Amino acid sequence: MRQRPTDETVGLRPKDNGQPPYLYQDYVATRLRAPKEPLIILPKTLSDMTGPAYGRGPIGELDDDLTRQHAGEPLGERIIVTGRVLDGDGRPVRGSLVEVWQANAAGRYTHHLDRHPAPIDPNFSGAGRCLTDNEGRYRFVTLKPGAYPWKNHDNAWRPAHIHLSLFGSSFRSRLITQMYFPGDPLFEQDPIFQSVRDREAQQRMIATFDLEMTEPEWALGYKFDIVLEGRDDTPIEDRR
């Protein structure tokens, strides 16, 4: 018979380095989607120590500027989001795809399932992508997204956030996360943010305002460094 651990232990251990559990009761959608069987430890092989170069076609010229993808200018507070993508040893992750998506300044996604009665901005799709440079740096120009309501619990609101999707150097380093803005009063009641229980780990999801990145009379700068799992600690030649 399979071992039946308690719900709280699946995917939540000290060695998880602040990662959220699969099951977090306050985030209602996890209740029927979190796996409950014990995870199988996967030893390192070429299958997971390799990964897609970046998984898609060429990057378009305006893909990293979400404010210039339409004929007119979108409404909202223009921001620059930039930072470095690093592995666990602090080495830059170079030439790696970063995909982003977000709500518009009013808190509405360009998506047919978003029924929040806030205006759609015809000049803002809210999707972008870029590749990291030789220092692992990425940079987007966008708008500060608005908070928006959702139906998780009574009077539930998501703090403003930008979704980021990263590949890194191997299958192991794949990450989808959300970047939050400093000082948001909605953190305390947001179960997705709070699913990361460790306070220090929570800080790793919050961008910092950066005056140096701020462009005078143009856009506020936010810095957000990302650290991926899956550093390459065994020479690949030894795994043949």
Place this chain on the structure above:
Amino acid sequence: MTSEPGLKPTPSQTVGPFFHGALLDEDRSELVPPDHPEAIRIEGTVYDGAGEPVSDAMVEIWQANQAGRYNDPSDNRQDLPLDPATFSGFGRSGTDEGGRFSFVTVKPGPVAGPDTGMQAPHIMVSVFARGLLKRVVTRIYFPDEEGDNANDPILSSIVDPGFRKTLVAYDEGDALRFDIYLQGENQTAFFEL
């Protein structure tokens, strides 16, 4: 996942329900054209713990080519052919209203195992969805590889035969079926990396 000293990772957060415009704007579910002479079709449904289809998931696959080589500079086994222009090894499919996803690809060759010996042909799978705070990782093995599957070090590490069988696709004739049960009695085996 790793406990050695160093920088701590950025925590994972759910992909949410609104990723389609950014992540699925291009169709990447066909790794080879459907008329490729050795094309195989893999299809399946993602189910939640109540047995309901998950209509807002994204499934990604990563696999070696037919020779068993990965399209990544880290796999530098020059003796095996590589076809980077025609086979990336990466695919992405959303799920539809019925929770269904599909891929058109080729069957990968065998790949070296963690110690000595080979792994049976397999495809790495990640599933992202609203309600998944981090991805689940599984593998697709092939039903016509009974001998290799029996010797595969990863499959063999799963003690319960019913649980092990969740990783082997089912041959439906015109397609291989690989359903993914996130939770419940039929839950698919998932890996910790």
